[in-house]
Amino acid sequence: MRILIAEDDLTSRTLLTSLLRKMGHEVVETCDGQAAWQALQADDAPRMAILDWMMPEMDGIEVVSRVRTMASEAPLYIIMLTCRDTKMDMIHALNSGADDYLVKPFDIGELRARINVGVRIIQLQDALLQSREDMAYQASHDPLTGLPNRRAILAHLERELERQARSGGTLAIGMCDLDCFKIVNDTHGHQAGDEVLCGIAHLLRENLRAYDAVGRLGGEEFLIVAAMPAGTDAMSLFHKLCAQIAQTPVVTRIGALAITLSIGVCIATKDNTLDELLALADEALYQAKAQGRNRVVGKTSGTGVLDAPDP
Numbered sequence: 001m002r003i004l005i006a007e008d009d010l011t012s013r014t015l016l017t018s019l020l021r022k023m024g025h026e027v028v029e030t031c032d033g034q035a036a037w038q039a040l041q042a043d044d045a046p047r048m049a050i051l052d053w054m055m056p057e058m059d060g061i062e063v064v065s066r067v068r069t070m071a072s073e074a075p076l077y078i079i080m081l082t083c084r085d086t087k088m089d090m091i092h093a094l095n096s097g098a099d100d101y102l103v104k105p106f107d108i109g110e111l112r113a114r115i116n117v118g119v120r121i122i123q124l125q126d127a128l129l130q131s132r133e134d135m136a137y138q139a140s141h142d143p144l145t146g147l148p149n150r151r152a153i154l155a156h157l158e159r160e161l162e163r164q165a166r167s168g169g170t171l172a173i174g175m176c177d178l179d180c181f182k183i184v185n186d187t188h189g190h191q192a193g194d195e196v197l198c199g200i201a202h203l204l205r206e207n208l209r210a211y212d213a214v215g216r217l218g219g220e221e222f223l224i225v226a227a228m229p230a231g232t233d234a235m236s237l238f239h240k241l242c243a244q245i246a247q248t249p250v251v252t253r254i255g256a257l258a259i260t261l262s263i264g265v266c267i268a269t270k271d272n273t274l275d276e277l278l279a280l281a282d283e284a285l286y287q288a289k290a291q292g293r294n295r296v297v298g299k300t301s302g303t304g305v306l307d308a309p310d311p
């Protein structure tokens, strides 16, 4: 672990550095409070600091107080190591934000034990942060395909609608539904069906631009949210995508399967709500299925059909 030592006395600093290195830690040495404060603001700042109280430029209490005003996902563990030995001093340091307090001259065994306590607490914090990240990922991603799940893609759409209302541009959504997917499941089994869903998710992601979003709405239905400059021909994006999917067999354990999908497209106008957009895209998708599948139908508010159905 990277540990900062802020200590102006050379003898103490050398002793501490050697002790920490023997314990297997990487040491960042500073000899005044200002340098310590700077080191603690760096991107790769140490996770633990052993701070002297009385130092040139800035004292240890000031460093602690400043550190505690910084917003940080992974808070610094601070041990105050000082000659000031009254209970009032200790209370003041802890109240200022130090996690631990040790009086000089220190016992090496005790300092080692206290550093180990800090390491355990930091590891616990890291584990908690990791599990929070894992939970956030699970709450927003579909476990089968790894795409954003229904909640996440709809939240993205909501944000894009707000952005479009502020800054204009064209916002298109494409509701994609695999054609006759039940037959895949019934003929080749559910596992092959799952592989098809993963393969299609991959193809959709691969054939879209990095700034287009795609998520799994549920079952064999996916939603694409594409924001583009005003005047862009949004429909051509979906026509290309539909053709690309139809031309690219999906590899599964039982061999490569030709899969097609139908897409209902809706171009958002300024006043559309999210529910209206989804309803329009759903209507367009229904028409694409009714017209024979493997095609794109686009709709705007009212009766507008965006372009002629695919041949």
Ligand SMILES: Nc1nc2c(ncn2[C@@H]2O[C@H](COP(=O)(O)OP(=O)(O)OP(=O)(O)O)[C@@H](O)[C@H]2O)c(=O)[nH]1
Pocket: 144, 177, 178, 179, 180, 181, 182, 183, 185, 189, 190, 191, 192, 193, 194, 197, 218, 219, 220, 289, 293
């Ligand atoms: N393997 C697999 N199948 C799923 C999953 N979710 C939904 N399905 C299947 O998707 C199929 C959807 O069937 P339908 O709604 O009849 O639609 P379809 O056969 O694609 O027909 P059209 O949409 O009319 O072209 C059903 O067999 C569901 O069981 C999944 O996570 N994995």
